[in-house]
Amino acid sequence: MPLIEVSNLEKTYINEGVSTPALQGVSFRVEKGEFAAIMGPSGSGKSTLLHILGFLDRASSGEYIFDGKSADEYTGEEMARIRNKRMGFVFQAFNLLPRTSILENVKLPLLYSNIPELRWNKMAEDAIEAVGLSHRIHHESSKVSGGEKQRVAIARALVLNPDVIFADEPTGNLDSKSGKIIMEIIQKLNQETGHTIILITHETYTAEHAGRIIMMKDGEIESDRKVEKRHEAKDGFRK
Amino acid sequence: MTFFHTFKTSLVGLKTHRLRSSLTILGVVIGITSIIAVVSIGQGAQSLILGQVAGLGSNTIAVIPGRQPQGPSGFVELFSNSLKESDLAALQRKENVPTLKRIMPVVFGAESAYYGGETYRATIFGASDLITQVFDIFPEKGSFFTDDDIRSRADVIVIGSKVKDELFGESDALGERLKIKGKNFRVIGVLSKKGQVSFFNFDEMAIVPYTTAQQYIFGIKHFHRFIVQAENEAAVSRTVRDIQVTLREMHGIDDPAKDDFFVETPADLMARLSTITNILTIFLASIAAISLVVGGIGIMNIMLVSVTERTREIGLRKALGATRRDILRQFLVEAIMLTGVGGFIGIIFGVLISMAASLALSLYLSVSWSFSFPISAALTGLAVSCAVGLIFGIYPARKAASLSPIEALRYE
Numbered sequence: 001m002p003l004i005e006v007s008n009l010e011k012t013y014i015n016e017g018v019s020t021p022a023l024q025g026v027s028f029r030v031e032k033g034e035f036a037a038i039m040g041p042s043g044s045g046k047s048t049l050l051h052i053l054g055f056l057d058r059a060s061s062g063e064y065i066f067d068g069k070s071a072d073e074y075t076g077e078e079m080a081r082i083r084n085k086r087m088g089f090v091f092q093a094f095n096l097l098p099r100t101s102i103l104e105n106v107k108l109p110l111l112y113s114n115i116p117e118l119r120w121n122k123m124a125e126d127a128i129e130a131v132g133l134s135h136r137i138h139h140e141s142s143k144v145s146g147g148e149k150q151r152v153a154i155a156r157a158l159v160l161n162p163d164v165i166f167a168d169e170p171t172g173n174l175d176s177k178s179g180k181i182i183m184e185i186i187q188k189l190n191q192e193t194g195h196t197i198i199l200i201t202h203e204t205y206t207a208e209h210a211g212r213i214i215m216m217k218d219g220e221i222e223s224d225r226k227v228e229k230r231h232e233a234k235d236g237f238r239k
Numbered sequence: 240m241t242f243f244h245t246f247k248t249s250l251v252g253l254k255t256h257r258l259r260s261s262l263t264i265l266g267v268v269i270g271i272t273s274i275i276a277v278v279s280i281g282q283g284a285q286s287l288i289l290g291q292v293a294g295l296g297s298n299t300i301a302v303i304p305g306r307q308p309q310g311p312s313g314f315v316e317l318f319s320n321s322l323k324e325s326d327l328a329a330l331q332r333k334e335n336v337p338t339l340k341r342i343m344p345v346v347f348g349a350e351s352a353y354y355g356g357e358t359y360r361a362t363i364f365g366a367s368d369l370i371t372q373v374f375d376i377f378p379e380k381g382s383f384f385t386d387d388d389i390r391s392r393a394d395v396i397v398i399g400s401k402v403k404d405e406l407f408g409e410s411d412a413l414g415e416r417l418k419i420k421g422k423n424f425r426v427i428g429v430l431s432k433k434g435q436v437s438f439f440n441f442d443e444m445a446i447v448p449y450t451t452a453q454q455y456i457f458g459i460k461h462f463h464r465f466i467v468q469a470e471n472e473a474a475v476s477r478t479v480r481d482i483q484v485t486l487r488e489m490h491g492i493d494d495p496a497k498d499d500f501f502v503e504t505p506a507d508l509m510a511r512l513s514t515i516t517n518i519l520t521i522f523l524a525s526i527a528a529i530s531l532v533v534g535g536i537g538i539m540n541i542m543l544v545s546v547t548e549r550t551r552e553i554g555l556r557k558a559l560g561a562t563r564r565d566i567l568r569q570f571l572v573e574a575i576m577l578t579g580v581g582g583f584i585g586i587i588f589g590v591l592i593s594m595a596a597s598l599a600l601s602l603y604l605s606v607s608w609s610f611s612f613p614i615s616a617a618l619t620g621l622a623v624s625c626a627v628g629l630i631f632g633i634y635p636a637r638k639a640a641s642l643s644p645i646e647a648l649r650y651e
Contacts, residue, residue, distance in 0.1 A: 056558060056644045077562050084560020091648065095555045099255055111244050112560035156559070 001068050002029040003163060003196050004053060009062035011048050011219075022048040024219040025062070032163070035190040035197040037207035040216035046200050047168060049216070053198060054087055054166045055079040067163070084112050088157025088195075090186075092169035094149040096141040096156075102128065103137050106155045113160060127155040131185055147178025154185055164196040165189065171206055183209045187232070205231065240565045249572040256545075260577060263541040266534025267581030267627065268588065271620045273527035275589025278616035280596050281520030283608050285513060290607075292508050297472045298340075299373055301503045302330075302465035302482060320461035321490065321499040329485050330465065336481040338474035343369035345464040346452045352398075352445060354406040354417040361402050361445045363419065365452025373466055376441050378428030381413045389448040394455070397428035401442040419445070422455045475504055524616075528623075534581065535627040542574050542635035546642075553639050554647025567640035574632020575625050582624030586617045 011023040022045045030036050038046045051057040052064060055071065064071040066082070074082065083089075096105050106124040115123070128137055131151040136144055141152060150170055157165050167186060171179030187209050189195045199210055207213050209231050215223040240248075253260045305319040327344050330336055346365035351358050368383050370376070377383070384395045396417065403412045416423040424447065433441045453459055469478040479502045486500055487493075546553070553566055561569075590612060597610035 051645050054558070056648075077564075080557065080560050080562040083558060089558050095551060095558075095648065097552060097555075100251070108556070109559040111248065112240055112556075112562070112565060117244075 002065075003032045003034075003067055004030040004198075005063075005065040006053070007063050009049070009052065009059050009064060011045075011052065011057075012060045022219055023052075023059070026216075026219070026221055027062075028214060028221065028224060030164075030196060030198065032196055033190070033194045034212065035187070035199070035210045036212045036214060037199045037201060037210035038214045038216060039201060039204070039207045040222075041202060043218075044216040045219040046216050048219075050166055050168055050198065050200050054089060055083050080112070084109055085160055086163045088160070088162040088165040090150070090153050090157050090165065090167040090170045092172040094146075094153050094173070096149055096152055098140075098142045100141055101138050102133060102141055102144070102152050102155075105141050105152055106159050108156060109160050115160075123159055124155075127159040128152075130158060131155045145178070146174050147181055150174060150178070150182050151185065154182070154189075158189070158195075162195070164198060167197065167199045169200055169202070171201070171203070179206070183231075240561070240568070242568075245565070245568045245572050246576075248569055249576055252545075252549075252569070252573050253576060259541065263537055264534075264577050264581030264584070266537040267531065267578045267624050268534075268585045270527065270529075270531030270534045271582045271585025271624055272588040272592065273530060274524050274620055275586055275613060275616055276592040276596070277523040277527050278520055278613045279589065279593035279611060281516060281523065282611045282613055283593070283597055283600075285516040285520070286611065287606060287608055288512050288516060289509050292505050292512065296373065296468075297505055298469045298475055299505060300467040300469060300475060300479060300482070301508075302467060302486070302500055303503060304461070304463070304500050306498065306501065319499065320459070322462040322465060323489075324460065326486055326489050327462070327465065329489050330467070330482060335485040336467075336478060338470045338478045338481065340468045340470050341369050341372075342468075343367045343373070343466045344449050344462040345370075345466055346449055346457055346459065347463055348457055350419050350456055352402065352406060352417050352419050354415065357406045359402055359405040361399070362439070362443055363452060363456055364439075364444050364446045365449035365456070366446055367449060369466065369468070370446065373468070374439070374441065376430055376433055379431035380411075381426070381428035383428055384448050389450050392450045392454055393448055394422060394424050394451060395427045395447065396424035397430060397446045398426055399430045399440075399442040399444045400432040401440075402445055403429045420456050479504060531623065531627060535578070535631040538574055538577055538628060539631035539635060541577075542570065542632055543638070545573075546570065546635050546639040549639075550642060550647045550650040553642050554644045554650065557642070557644035558648060563640045566642075567636050570636035570639045571629065571632050574636065575628035578624040578628030578631075579621065582621045585624070586620055589620075590617075 007027040009023050009026040010021070013020045013022055026045070026049060038049060040046045048057070052059050055066075055074070058071065067086075097108065103121070103124055106127055107120050110120045110123065125134070125137065128134055131154050133148060133151050133155065136148065141149065144152070165186070170186065171182050174182065183206060186197060186199065190197045197210070199207070201207050208227050210227060211230060212224070212226055214221055302322065304321040322344070327342065330339065330342055343366055348363055349360055350363045351360045364370070367389055368385065371383055378397055379400075381397070383397055384393060387393075388395055398412065406412070406417060407415065412426045412429055415426050417426065418424070430441055447456070449462070467478065467482065469475045482502050483495070483498070487495070487498065490499055492498060556566060594610050597608045600606060600608040
């Protein structure tokens, strides 16, 4: 059973009486443990698609089946619970809470889970260790570099060990060196811990870290291909 | 999310904007401070007034000319002249009011007293020596006038300590003659310093036989009051009834509704006065409560700003699994915490102000003003301020909760 299955997905935004189609009949499947990159120029509908896949928005028509159950069957509250437990998000703009420590930022999803508080610190520390930031655990999130901020965001996405991580242009705001470290971490999450990854990017180099590239244009899938020679992550990264 | 964590999250949210949070609660602090201060000072005033009424003694009855005031706004014809010499004589007859122990007619008014080059405007009290018992006053020097002095309209006067100080300074006043309305009065007694007793400050008073006061000072034939002592407390209601029957007969009144006098017991007076002070306190507290509403609007304003400012944070929290309810609760708890803390600080300030007021009043007005902590007002104040947070916080909180996560995340 695929983890993600969309068929004929459509999304139309209606703004002041003008309807703008963002997705026009998108269909594909993503298996558990897969690393798929969604590529396309801006306005191609890739972010809209990610929002629907990430339960942050609903499609106008078509079907989205997540782990065997149609998205239409979930209430708003159930969707929030799934976002919390089974999905992780990494955004281009990091979206960390300012004036708050790295540890507290990573603990944020735990606040909305039903995991007893006793375990929160350990879980957050493990996630921070996985992105190599243990030495900065008590630093304020606004006082670390961009690359480190994104690593905090990845740790936050990881802390509840979700099935799938949605990364929306995670290297978009970073220099190439930091971007590389981020891609190494993401690739490692896929290869070593088996997380399903959906990556949105408009850079071919970044997309080629994935096993598969779904190319979008004007709200439709233009191509869907396997990456023949993917860029491999180096062994770890400098701490 | 547990309530504890909602509380913690809200606290962090407020602490991040310390200055703004403190300025926001100022409105609520002022509102609660004024309510607590007003209620506390009101209670102090009430207990002072009631205490002084109680000081009259529970078997003391006042017969007052004019119609009984109807309700607190009723009009009292204080100086109507319905109490006459003949009424006094009728009430003094044992067969009319058998339980009457003593009766004292009273006339009073403000007149200037002169001695040497000094002038002092004193309250002149025309009374009998019964006044010493009713108000528990006695001359520190000299003596009080006697029934003979009353009968002979003697030109003798007993003065309060302040009157003595103002007119005679350090020198001895006994035997000296002071002038009121062109007539000389010989000082036969000086009262000890007493301060406020019941509604009167005897330090500022000069007491003369009532007959003398009627004839030489006020030029009237009627009385301003009869002060009656019943045999004991149990006899008060019977005495009141007998006085009413006698006076109606004397004045030819059949319908009690047309009485041109009224009889007041300390219990009546207390009931009437507490109604008045309660109404005053409620009135002033309601005015103070307006600032609470203003404070509430301030809270709403700032919470709305906060929601807009933290739109991205709200989007993030939703993306990470916060439900509508989690966000709603977070912002609502923030608003309630703001007003709750404001209410708490307001109670402290209110208590401090009323403590200072009671101290100042005791010192400068020489009254025994007791400070009372208005615990019910404090609890109500705290509850009301939390309710203000709830009412004015609900709109911003709903606005925050209904934000779509992607809209919120996209917000710049």
